[in-house]
Amino acid sequence: MRRIFALTLSALTLLCALGGCKSPAQKEPLTAQARTQLYKTAIENARDSETNDYMGIITSADDEQASLIFLLLGLSEEDMTSYALSVSPVNVRAYAIAAVLPAAGKDDDVLEALNDYVENQKESFRQYLEVEYENAVNTRLETLDDGTVLMVMCEGQDAVFDSIRDTIEQGQ
Numbered sequence: 001m002r003r004i005f006a007l008t009l010s011a012l013t014l015l016c017a018l019g020g021c022k023s024p025a026q027k028e029p030l031t032a033q034a035r036t037q038l039y040k041t042a043i044e045n046a047r048d049s050e051t052n053d054y055m056g057i058i059t060s061a062d063d064e065q066a067s068l069i070f071l072l073l074g075l076s077e078e079d080m081t082s083y084a085l086s087v088s089p090v091n092v093r094a095y096a097i098a099a100v101l102p103a104a105g106k107d108d109d110v111l112e113a114l115n116d117y118v119e120n121q122k123e124s125f126r127q128y129l130e131v132e133y134e135n136a137v138n139t140r141l142e143t144l145d146d147g148t149v150l151m152v153m154c155e156g157q158d159a160v161f162d163s164i165r166d167t168i169e170q171g172q
Contacts, residue, residue, distance in 0.1 A: 030082075079113070082101040086098075099150050
């Protein structure tokens with residue numbers, strides 16, 4: 001009887017141990033369209049309704065302002081697999097949010113283009129509009145764990161950046 005109990009206990013221990021060895025279920029990777037929607041939603045959720053009303057978000061080259069925004073940021077659609085871009089096209093406000101998944105081999109190109117944009121904005125506002133200059137100086141530009149390049153240039157950039165990053169990470 002003790003032997004049966006010991007064997008049963010050993011078998012249960014083995015089953016529990018092997019059950020813990022299973023690899024966790026992997027989520028399917030997001031499609032380009034789903035990732036673009038995730039980026040757009042993350043940006044909208046990080047902003048107030050007033051900003052959402054007057055600052056559009058570019059998610060397609062078909063948008064009427066896409067070519068202007070691509071030019072301002074130094075990006076082309078070929079540089080990006082998925083993206084959501086919200087940029088002030090007039091030079092009186094340092095405002096830009098970009099969530100970009102670079103195309104294969106374009107990581108450095110995307111980072112360089114966005115860094116150049118930030119430097120240009122700093123230079124533009126250095127001599128006037130002190131608040132906008134500070135927004136440009138305090139821009140956050142980072143590559144997230146999933147490869148997303150996230151740039152946030154606006155008032156309260158840290159809270160906006162963290163909100164967008166958290167939404168993207170939760171949506172993976």
